[in-house]
Amino acid sequence: MEGLAILCLLWGAAAATEIAAEAHPPPVTNFSISVKNLCTIYWQWSPPEGVNATCKLWYDSHLGEEKVISLKTFRIEEVALNERICLQVRSQCSVSSTHPSDAVEMCTVPPEGDPESAVTRLQCIWYNLRQMNCTWLPGKKAPPDTNYTLYYWYSPLEKSLQCTNYYTEGELIGCSFDLLKGKVSGSEKIQIMVTDTAGTIRPSYNITFLNSVKPEHPVITALSFQNDSLYVEWESPENFESNCLVYQVEVTDNKPELYRAEESKNKCHISQTPQDLPGNSKDKKCFVKGDVDRDTLYTVRVRAKASKYCFEDKNLWSAWSPEKSIGQKPDPTFYTVTLLSIPVAISISTLLLLLYLKRLKIIIFPPIPDPGKIFKEMFADQNDDTLHWKKYDIYEKQIKEETDSVVLVENLKKTSQ
Incomplete structure (x- = not known):
């Protein structure tokens, strides 16, 4: 009986402890909030007072x-402060407690100013793992003479810095700053704020992850015919590892037909030059297009984008490389002569066809004789012949008379002598 009593006491103590642990603890105290850098929010609080000693606070x-x-x-979070941000905290006596305290809430103050004066389409792209390019559009209600200012911060910096390299791209306004790969890691976040020097627009914030990467365009180093294939070789952009880029090759012939190559990631070891020796060569890639005609002019260009194995694939292709051409360009004289001869040939063919059709019409449908016209022409011919002979007799008679008179004159002169 005594052992049973002890067991009951122990069970009652455990039950009391469990009940105390599951009781509602008081809410946290001294809840405060502060913002550091540009978008880093610090929430802090103190443990609640009067908590049971058996309660381990979570x-x-x-x-x-x-x-x-x-x-x-x-709790520390990096959040774009474009609106009111609130954190709710409850205290509880276990991880999976079903009896937490009442919630205590603490919120940030939203930015001041008209929301329609803030910049829009604020985005940043990490260009070639070397610099960050941020662009935006002016707000609808922003003054036209607004002098924009961009601030940025990431973990290696002690304080936020102001961007100084501003530029425009059409309607877009932008600013770029150095962000070398050696100074930041792939998991780094860049805090951005765009405002104006006069404080007339509402500030705009952005948290940029280093996964939007746009490489520089490749450089074509070799373009040649090998047997019946077209061989293209290029150098990869700097700062990228060999497996962190994929490529696209565009080959255009003069027919014209557009040929798009598949993405190529294989290293090239075909061309061997002094620059290709180990330790001196850059990372080179190649593409081979088969079944080509050496008498055709081919124009080639290459572009690249970040691979999904290293970065998030956001389909940010680089600019196209400068074009390079190979093959024979067709003689423009041949095309000029051809273009000029086509209208002439068509004209001659049309004329011959018309003459042939007219002759064919006469053969198939001969004209029907007109008896009246035939008799008329017969009599007209006789009259014409009679007149012709009459004119001839008169002309001949005149010539004879004139000749005779001349002879008489000559005879008279001789007689007088």
Whole structure:
């Protein structure tokens, strides 16, 4: 009986401990919020007072739909401060407690100014793992003479810096700053804020992950015919590892027909020059197009994009490389003569066809004789012949008379002598 009593006491103590642990603890105290850098939010709080000694405090914090349960009395997040950001915190006596305290909420203050004055389409692209290019459009209600300013921050920096290299691309306004790969990691976040020097527009924030990468265009180093194939070789952009880029080759002949090659990731070892020796060569790629005609002019260009094995594939292709051509360009004289001879040939053919059709019509449909016309022509011919002979007799008679008179004159002169 005594053992049973001890067992009951122990069971009651455990039950009491469990009940105490599952009781509602008080809410946290001294809840505060602060913003550091540009978009780093610090939430801090103190443990609740009057908590049972058997309660091991955990803190359940909600940021939107993102839930974190931790023993820490703070939470740090990088969030774009374009709107009101709120964090709710509850204290509880276990990780999976179903009896947490009441929630305590702390929110940021939204940026001041008209929302329609803030810049739009703010985005940043990491160009060739060397510099960050950020662009935006002016807000609808922003003054036309607004002098924009961009600030940026990432973890190696002690404080935010101001961008100084501004430019325009059509309607877009942009600014670029150096961001070398050796100074940042692939998981780094870049905090961006765009405002104006006069404070007349609403600031705009952005958190940029280093996964939007746009490489520089490749450089074609070799273009040649090998047997019945077209061989293309190019150098990869700098700063990228060999397996972090994919390529696209565009081959155009003069027919014209457009040929797009498949993405090529194989290294080339076909051309061997002093520059290709180990230790001196850059990462080179190649593409071979079969069944080509050496008497045709081919124009080639290459572009690249980041591979999904190294970065998030956002289909950000580089610019096309400068074009290079190989083959024989057709003689323009031949095409000129051909173009000029076609209208002439058509004209002659048309004329001959008309003459042939007219002759064919006469043969197939001969004209019907007109008896009246025949008799008329017969009599007309006789009259014409009679007149002709009459004119001839009169003319001959005149010539004879004139000749005779001349003879008489000559005879008279001789007689007088």
